[in-house]
Amino acid sequence: MKIQKVTGDLTLKRSVDSGTEEQRATVQSIIHTVRSQGDRALRELTEKFDGARMFSLKVTQEEVNEAYEQLPKQMIDIIKEAADNIFTFHQKQLRQTWMYTDQSGSILGQKMTPLDSAGVYVPGGTAAYPSSVLMNVMPAKVAGVKRVVMVSPPGRDGRLPAGVLVAADIAGVKEIYKVGGAQAVAALAYGTETIRSVDKITGPGNIYVALAKREVFGDVDIDMIAGPSEIAVLADDTACPREIAADLLSQAEHDPRASSVLVTTSERLAEETAAEVERQLKELPREEIARASIDSYGSIYVAKDMEKAVETINQLAPEHLEIMTEHALQIVKDIRHAGAIFVGRYSSEPIGDYFAGPNHVLPTNGTARFSSPLNVDDFMKKSSIIMYSEQAYNKNYQKIAAFARLEGLEAHARAVEIRAEKK
C-alpha cells in the first residue's frame, strides 16, 4: 500500500455511477414493458436474464421449509441471534407521535406513521447475503410496516439461496418473489397481477437495479444508491498492525472498487501495516479482488497529529470508520462524517456487518456528509398536526392575513378572515 503524508485537504474525486446511455435506455424499456405487460414481462425477462423458466414467481412455504433443512441448526441460531440484536438496536430508534399545547391553547404536534408497505431488493448469485436481508427488513418491521415484500433473482434452477430464505423468514417476511433486475424494481413500483406495488424500495443491486430505482424515485421512495464499500481506520501508535491490516482487507475483498484507507499519526504503524496487508493478502481466497482494490483504492496517510488525522477522516466521510487509538471513545465527538463508527480494538468492522445490532446499510462515496445508516425513520413518515384555538385565532388572524397579502395571495387572507366575519 502506498504511504503518503497528509499535506493539504484531501478531495475525493469519485462520483455516482450514472450508467451508460445504453444502460439507461434498457432500464427505461424494461420498466415500460413491466408496466404494460405485468407478470408476463416478469416471466420473459427472468428467462432472458436469469435463465430460469418460472411457473410461479412467489416463494412457497415448502421452499422456505426446505431452506431450513439445508442450513445447519447452529447457523440458523446465529441468524436468529443476529436478528434479535438488530431488532433491539433499531427499537431504540423508534419515535412516537407527540403533541403539546401552547400558551394560547393551540395544539401542535407531529404524528409518526409507518409506511403501508416496503419492498426489499436482494441481489442474486454470490452477493445474495442473508445479513442484508436482516438489515433491510428489520428496520421496516420495527417501524411497524405491515407489508414487507422481498424480491430476488432466482438461480438457473429457479430457486433462491437457503440462507436468504431463512433470513427472510426469521425477519418475518411473508411475501417473497423470485424476480430480479430492473424488472423487479418496476414490479415493486407499479405493481403487476401477482405483485402489488409498495411505497418504498430499499436494498443494493447492480447498475440496472440502481438505475431503475433512480427512474421510479418520486412515484415511490427509494433508499440511497449504494456505491462500493469503504473503510477508514484512524489509529495511533497503540494499535496493532495485524488487526488493522485484517480489517482493511475485509473491505477490500468485497469489490475491486472498494476503498480501504488508514490514517495514522505513526510512521512505524504505517509501515508495519503496509507489510501486514501484503502478507495477509497472499493467504486470502479472494486475493485477486482484494489486491485490485488495495492497489487502486488503498492508501495509508500519515498525519502530523491527531487533530489533522481527524480532519482527514472528516474529509473522507467514510462509510465505515474504525478508531483504534488511546481514549478512542473521546474521539467520537470530533467525527462529523462517518456512516458507522467502530471504537476500540474489539470492534472489528465485520462485527457490525453481521451481529452487533446497528445497520450495515450505510452511506458510501462520501455521502456520509449528508446521509445516514438505514434506520427506522426511513420506514416512517411524519405528519404535522395543527389544532388552532379560538384564542390563538383571534389574536393572530389579522397578522396572518397581512402576511398573505404581502405575498399577493388574497384568497389565503380571506380564508383566515372569514372565520371572524361569521361571529
Add this chain to the structure above:
Amino acid sequence: MKIQKVTGDLTLKRSVDSGTEEQRATVQSIIHTVRSQGDRALRELTEKFDGARMFSLKVTQEEVNEAYEQLPKQMIDIIKEAADNIFTFHQKQLRQTWMYTDQSGSILGQKMTPLDSAGVYVPGGTAAYPSSVLMNVMPAKVAGVKRVVMVSPPGRDGRLPAGVLVAADIAGVKEIYKVGGAQAVAALAYGTETIRSVDKITGPGNIYVALAKREVFGDVDIDMIAGPSEIAVLADDTACPREIAADLLSQAEHDPRASSVLVTTSERLAEETAAEVERQLKELPREEIARASIDSYGSIYVAKDMEKAVETINQLAPEHLEIMTEHALQIVKDIRHAGAIFVGRYSSEPIGDYFAGPNHVLPTNGTARFSSPLNVDDFMKKSSIIMYSEQAYNKNYQKIAAFARLEGLEAHARAVEIRAEKK
C-alpha cells in the same frame, strides 16, 4: 364543483413531471457549463435568463438594510413572530445523540450531527415568498447547520424582493446570492469561485430547477421534488360551507394545477359548498387561476359514512388535510397519509402556511404515503456507534466468523478471528 359519490377506491393518476427531452438536455448543458466555467457562466446565464447584468452575485449588507426600510415596521414584526413560532416548533424535533451499554459491556449508539452546509433555493418573481425562506432556513438553523446559503434569481434591476431579504436576515442567513435556475443549483452542488458548494439543496422552483436537483442528487442531497399544491377537507354536517369554500380556494389560487377536494358525509354540505365556491370565486383577484384549478382538479366526494370518508382521504394522501367534524381530534389517529393535518374550524390552512410553527414544505402528489414535511432531521445525519467489549467479543466472534463464511467472505471471518489469535 363536481359532486360525486365515493363508490370504489380512488386512484390518483398524477405523476412526477420529468420534463421534456429538450428541458433535460438544457439542464445538463447548464450544469456542465457552470462546472467548467464557474462564476462567468453564472453571470452570462443570469443575463440571458433573468435579463440582469450582475457585477457582484452576493447580496450586500447595504441591500439588506434597504430591504428593511422598504417594509412596514408592522410587517417586519409579523415575520419575526412567525420565525419565532417556526423555531419553537422545530426545536421539538431536535434529537440528541444516544448511547447505551448492553449486558456484555458493549456500547452501542447513534450520533446526531448537523450537516456542515445547506443551500436554499428561493424562486423569483411572484413566487418569491418570504414565508418559504423562513420554512426552509429555520429547520437547518435548529439542526445546527453552520453555513446556510440562499440563492434566488434577481429581477431585471438586479435586486431581490425586500420581503425575501428581510425574511432571510431574520432567519439568520449570512450568504445570499442573486442567481437562479439550474445554474444556481449547479453552483450549490459543485461550487464556483464565489459560491462554495453545499451538502444539501432544498426549496421549490420551476421545472428547470427541479430537473437540476434531480441531476445533482447523489453528489449532494436534495429535498423532495415538489408538485402542485393540494388540499383535502374532511367535513361532516357540523362544518361551515363558507369556511370550507374559502379554504379550498386558498389552494386553488396558487396554481391552475393545484388540487382542492372536499370529502364529506353530508350531501347538503356538498351542495352548499359547491355554491359557495362559485360565489367566492367571482370576488378573487386571482379568479382566473383559481377557476382553472377548481375546474380541472376540484372535486367534492360524498361518502356513505365517516369510515369510508377517512379511507378516501388516506387514498388521496393529501399535502394539506383539514378536519372539520365533530370530535375532529379523534379522527387524527385514523389518518395514515397526509402532510399536515389541520384540526377544527380555527385551523384554516393559511395559518400553517405562515404562522403556527409547523413547516409548510410538505409532500405533494400523493407522496405523503412515504414522505414527511421538511423537518430538522432533514438537516442532520446519523452515525452508528459500536464499541464492542472484550467480553462480547469473546462470546461472539466465532458466530460472526461463521456468518461471514456462510456468505463466502473469508477476510471478514479472519478479521474477527485475528483478535483472538493474538492473546
